[in-house]
Amino acid sequence: MKNQDAVTALAALAQEHRLAVFRMLVRAGPEGMSAGAISDKLSLPASSMSFHLSHLNRSGLITQRREGRSLIYAADFDRMNALLAYLVEDCCQGKPEVCAPMAEAVSRAACCTPATAKRKKERA
Amino acid sequence: MKNQDAVTALAALAQEHRLAVFRMLVRAGPEGMSAGAISDKLSLPASSMSFHLSHLNRSGLITQRREGRSLIYAADFDRMNALLAYLVEDCCQGKPEVCAPMAEAVSRAACCTPATAKRKKERA
DNA sequence: CTGACGTTTCCATAATACTGGAAACATCAA
DNA sequence: TTGATGTTTCCAGTATTATGGAAACGTCAG
Numbered sequence: 001m002k003n004q005d006a007v008t009a010l011a012a013l014a015q016e017h018r019l020a021v022f023r024m025l026v027r028a029g030p031e032g033m034s035a036g037a038i039s040d041k042l043s044l045p046a047s048s049m050s051f052h053l054s055h056l057n058r059s060g061l062i063t064q065r066r067e068g069r070s071l072i073y074a075a076d077f078d079r080m081n082a083l084l085a086y087l088v089e090d091c092c093q094g095k096p097e098v099c100a101p102m103a104e105a106v107s108r109a110a111c112c113t114p115a116t117a118k119r120k121k122e123r124a
Numbered sequence: 125m126k127n128q129d130a131v132t133a134l135a136a137l138a139q140e141h142r143l144a145v146f147r148m149l150v151r152a153g154p155e156g157m158s159a160g161a162i163s164d165k166l167s168l169p170a171s172s173m174s175f176h177l178s179h180l181n182r183s184g185l186i187t188q189r190r191e192g193r194s195l196i197y198a199a200d201f202d203r204m205n206a207l208l209a210y211l212v213e214d215c216c217q218g219k220p221e222v223c224a225p226m227a228e229a230v231s232r233a234a235c236c237t238p239a240t241a242k243r244k245k246e247r248a
Numbered sequence: 249c250t251g252a253c254g255t256t257t258c259c260a261t262a263a264t265a266c267t268g269g270a271a272a273c274a275t276c277a278a
Numbered sequence: 279t280t281g282a283t284g285t286t287t288c289c290a291g292t293a294t295t296a297t298g299g300a301a302a303c304g305t306c307a308g
Binding site (some may be wrong): 003004006007010011013014015016019020022023026027028029030077078080081082084085086087088089090091093094095098099101102103105106107108109110111 | 127128130131134135137138139140143144147151153154201202204205206209211214215217218219222223225226227229232233234
């Protein structure tokens with residue numbers, strides 16, 4: 001990922017409504033949601049939401065596909081992973097006590113990373 | 125982390141020079157760098173850099189401390205971890221094939237997460 | 249106290265972004 | 279073809295942000 005790509009992606013996320021949309025789509029997973037459903041859920045006029053969705057789409061963080069009359073938006077997980085990786089790249093000059101919590105924080109927050117999945121399996 | 129805190133942090137990163145500063149400080153680790161050293165390294169006038177450093181500082185992503193005449197800035201790793209966690213929170217409704225690459229991407233990029241450290245140890 | 253150094257604050261200019269109603273566009277059912 | 283539905287584009291007003299030189303501020307050595 002290039003510096004400019006990261007700036008574009010971060011700018012796309014640096015807005016109240018767009019951040020809310022993106023997080024909702026992260027939770028929704030690959031199936032995504034229609035523009036209308038997103039507008040309804042976040043109570044924003046269609047034209048404003050369209051502006052934000054197009055912004056996120058141009059940044060590469062979400063994808064767009066048509067299903068009948070609806071346009072379905074979904075988070076682009078590869079792109080998000082590339083952004084996260086770019087932010088922490090080569091961190092802290094080899095001090096594990098600084099780096100380690102990063103991966104842990106991500107694992108803990110995401111619902112089903114290997115560690116989380118393993119724990120769920122053991123409980124079952 | 126609240127939505128507004130995340131927006132503020134992302135906005136702080138969503139600018140060419142500030143992103144470059146932050147990534148440089150992530151690599152520098154807890155010791156940080158002086159304002160002057162940062163300006164020199166990135167070839168930006170002191171007043172412009174000061175504007176950006178203060179922006180990052182207000183967002184909570186970097187800390188400031190004085191050492192003699194110099195002001196030293198350092199990445200706030202806890203804050204960054206909280207931001208990453210907020211972005212991926214409860215992702216993808218339980219599909220490990222979507223979530224797993226996230227933690228992996230972060231682990232691979234950071235220099236010394238447990239996995240990376242283990243690999244380095246095994247090689248030695 | 250004085251001078252030098254590192255840094256921030258002030259300021260005006262130029263550029264960019266957010267908002268939401270109305271109109272246009274795309275798709276589909278009948 | 280017509281009408282209904284879902285979505286985007288257009289537009290103009292308002293607000294926010296980046297820039298860098300000059301001046302002011304805090305710290306220190308002699």
